[in-house]
Amino acid sequence: MGEKELIRVGVVGTGYMGENHVRIYSEMEDVRLIGISDPNSSRVKELAARYETLPFSDHKKMFGKTNLDAISIAAPTTLHCPIVLDALEAGVDVLVEKPIADSVENATAMIESAEEMDRHLMVGHIERFNPAVLKLKEVVDSGVLGKIVSVSTRRVGPYNPRIRDVGVILDIGVHDIDIISFIYGMKINQVYAIAGSDIHSFEDHATIHLRLNHSYSGLVETNWLTPHKIRKLTAVGVKGVAYLDYLDQSVEFHDNGWVQTARIEKAEPLQKELSHFICCSRDGTCPSPSGEEGKHALEVALAAIQSYREEKMIEI
Template structure:
């Protein structure tokens, strides 16, 4: 499989690193307008550097590509890639607007190409194990899923607030755990150290009967990434960072067996497998669009101080 990467920032470099280590994959080229950065990385990983992604599409033959550019650039780059006949993995959030996300999905269908969204926590081994536990009925009917994703502010994040940057992870995971879409959102948030919101508590409702809660901020001095799922037969406690899942019921406390692995490696392996074999990747463009729609509704909710129907 002949692979390219657009965007060589922190996340883009991780894509480059993992692709360069994968068997049956050849990293053909990488693109970034930061010419010194892209040349340095290309030399490090023995691939071709391009300042313009369109030149990479013109001068190379790619099977698939990862796009880790700023969110505001996702739509035009994805459309260019799809037009070049390439399967696409675009980092989360899928786009900067629901309209752009819809345009990307529609064009992927027209071109008969795959469009996958890089919600990396879907591939966290602890999340995969919890999803397996929930689907097996071990917890009984799950009625509440709450998450806490907090930590210090990263100065690299300037174009979006905490909801679109990290809160969208848990919005997607809550929808995934339940296996249903979110239909209402109410948010309390504020902006104290950033031009966009830097702390938020997001209340979610699914199918008018199930509860989700996302607490997220850039104010906590240490990183916490946790989830609690409450069912009628027990409770599951998940730690994204430790990749652990613990189950509690009336009689026992059990620790699930989780095989720890770097989530991005599982994500990129899934993408490559789907591009090679023609299977539909998950999460799909539609799932990415739903997570974006909910995140944008969460922002609208705190700005207008009201519940938003989705």
């Protein structure tokens, strides 16, 4: 067997999430971290020195001066579209952090550009790579729980001051919107949300009711007010119920006679996500979550914001 092709990668955006991308790429075999970009020149230079790569304060210069195969984009959401379009124009496969964009129109432009340039566009919905979520999806698809009739989630915790450009729905609620769609294997078609703003300029607490295929139920509870972090999901089927903890990476199954704990090999979801992206870039296989899946989660999240503001149910 010959050696795998070396994939040349870069990262745009070196904040909290971007630095994690930089760290993981620097540790991966068969990957070479070519450069990182951020307008904060002192920050990007410090990280570049630490991870032995090239710093750029302008992502366009990085695209122009390096021969990249793939790029992670962890810039603020409002900047996703122009940076992604620049990367695709440069012929680079793209992983963009969730949410895919700040508007459905921009998400569509990104998807169409990826198709036109024949490049991959993957959206970084990290919980898709949580081993507990993958185990639950496997069990649901096997039919052990029977028909699933409701999936509810709680994603709550203290406010992080670095989040300034979006509210709690687009920042963390979108994770569970995507996971509920993923667990059911179907799109969401109706949204009704109740939310408010007490400590933030955007909404900081929300309860989002979801309907799928007109007869399946989803519920997302999320806030930045709870003093401790909770990340949990409950899936109710006609034969049993599953309780998932995203943080512990654990799943329990309950039926009439038994309580079973799933055997799960714990792992860092972001490492799994980036490995999947690199494999897709190397092999030419289609990544998941795709641009279309990321666009659907964005559509639902934006509909939830519209719903609470207009106090009505929104059709997707």
